[in-house]
Each structure stands twice: as structure tokens, then as C-alpha cells.
Amino acid sequence: MxxxxxxxxxxxxxxxxxxxxxxxxxxxxxxxxxxxxxxxxxxxxxxxxxxxxxxxxxxxxxxxxxxxxxxxxxxxxxGAGMYPEARLWDVLTLEATADGIVDAAISMVYELRIRPEEKQFDGWLDSQWAKASRALDALEARWMSHLSGPVDMGQISTACALGYLDFRHGTRDWRNSRPQLAAWYAEFSERESMKATAPE
The missing domain is CATH 3.40.30.10 (Glutaredoxin)
Structure with missing residues (x-):
């Protein structure tokens, strides 16, 4: 394949x-x-x-x-079990939350890179970051126990979303006021799978 x-x-x-x-x-x-x-x-x-x-x-x-x-x-x-039946709806919701962060972050990149400068809209950028920020707050407030459990697709998706924020929007400092999420990501980033796939 x-x-x-x-x-x-x-x-x-x-x-x-x-x-x-x-x-x-x-x-x-x-x-x-x-x-x-x-x-x-x-x-x-x-x-x-x-x-x-x-x-x-x-x-x-x-x-x-x-x-x-x-x-x-x-x-x-x-048959790897990254979508465990016992936690399936939580895994899928966490994956969707992480993908939503990425959706907003990519939309911001497109606004700045693809749209002509005279047509760029600060309000759009702000609204997309607000979506990502609310999702990050939800991760910090509701999802830390799941993130700290056995590895599944919810965790992988979340780590990749946070990595993309660092890669494309590092100046926005998503870690501010989210110490638990920041600590979790620092540890998860040390996994060989994350190191091997880090964007250049």
C-alpha cells in the first residue's frame, strides 16, 4: 500500500x-x-x-x-486496539477535538499563505484561533485522565495537533494556562513514533 x-x-x-x-x-x-x-x-x-x-x-x-x-x-x-471498544466514544471524541484544532490551525495558515495580502481578514484568524483555544482549554479541563491512560488514537491525534501548533503557530504559546497539557505533551513527544515523524 x-x-x-x-x-x-x-x-x-x-x-x-x-x-x-x-x-x-x-x-x-x-x-x-x-x-x-x-x-x-x-x-x-x-x-x-x-x-x-x-x-x-x-x-x-x-x-x-x-x-x-x-x-x-x-x-x-x-488488530492493534487503538480504538478500544470500552473507551470508543471517548477516543473518537478526543480524536475529533484534536482534528478540529488542526482544522482551525490549517485554516489560519491558508489565510496567510494562499489568500492575497489585501484580502486577508484578521477577524477570521482570530475566530479560528478562538476555536483552537477553546478546544485546548477543554483538553486541559476534561481530558487529562484519558490522555494519561493507555495509548490510543485520541492521544496520538492530540499529540499531532499540539505538534502542529508548535510548528506553525509557535508564537501563540498554547501552553500558557495549560500546564497539565503541556507536561503531558512534553512526555508524549519523547516517544520514538513522535521523534521519527516530527516535521522539519
Whole structure:
């Protein structure tokens, strides 16, 4: 199988971290692509009509896309238990929260990098950061016991989201007033799976 991704992509990183955690990196060939919302790589468009990465090209069926779908598929194929039935709804909600942080953070990047400067809207940037900030507050207030438990996709997604904030929005200091989350992330970042997939 082939995974279409890009080194900076936090969604692609989720998949790669999962592969490291479940010992399946040798089963997938990672193909690096360069694609944007306005200039879609043809190989990405062929795999995912939405033109988004990551996309997983399978040998025995149509390509899968959306990182949540890919991660569920790979976890099921390996029987790895990263979506444990006993905590499934918590895991899925935590994964959705982390992906929402990434959605907002990427939207901010697009506003600054793709939209012409005269059309950029500070109000949009502020509103997107407010979404991310509320989600970070929720992680600090409600999810620390789960984050401190056995590793699952909720934790992987959260770590990749926080890593992306450091990578693209480091000056905003998400750690301020969130000491528990900051401490958890510092420890989780030491995992080999995180080190091996860190964006350049």
C-alpha cells in the first residue's frame, strides 16, 4: 500500500505515528507529495476527489481518505486496539477535538499563505484561533485522565495537533494556562513514533 502525504501534514503525521506505534511501518510506502487547495497534485486528485492528503492507496480496493478513516482501517487490519471498544466514544471524541484544532490551525495558515495580502481578514484568524483555544482549554479541563491512560488514537491525534501548533503557530504559546497539557505533551513527544515523524 502507498500513503500519499507531506512532511508538514499533521493528518499525515497521525497515520505515520500510528504505523510506528503498531509496528507496521514496513507495510506502507510513504509517497511525499506537494499539494495545496489551489494547486492539487494529480496523484492526490486521482486518489481523493477532494484533493486532500493523506490518502491510502490499497492493492485490493479503492483508495481511502480522511485520516480518521485511514487510521481506523489500519488499526482494524493490524488488530492493534487503538480504538478500544470500552473507551470508543471517548477516543473518537478526543480524536475529533484534536482534528478540529488542526482544522482551525490549517485554516489560519491558508489565510496567510494562499489568500492575497489585501484580502486577508484578521477577524477570521482570530475566530479560528478562538476555536483552537477553546478546544485546548477543554483538553486541559476534561481530558487529562484519558490522555494519561493507555495509548490510543485520541492521544496520538492530540499529540499531532499540539505538534502542529508548535510548528506553525509557535508564537501563540498554547501552553500558557495549560500546564497539565503541556507536561503531558512534553512526555508524549519523547516517544520514538513522535521523534521519527516530527516535521522539519
Amino acid at each position: 502507498k500513503l500519499l502525504s507531506a512532511i508538514p501534514s499533521p493528518y499525515g503525521r497521525k497515520v505515520k505515528v500510528l504505523l510506528h506505534e503498531i509496528g507496521e511501518t514496513d507495510k506502507i510506502e510513504v509517497v511525499l507529495v506537494s499539494t495545496t487547495p489551489v494547486t492539487t497534485d494529480p496523484s492526490v486528485a486521482a486518489a481523493n476527489p477532494l484533493g486532500k492528503i493523506p490518502a491510502l492507496i490499497r492493492d485490493d480496493g479503492p483508495a481511502l481518505y480522511d485520516s480518521r478513516v485511514i487510521c481506523r482501517y489500519l488499526d482494524a487490519q493490524a
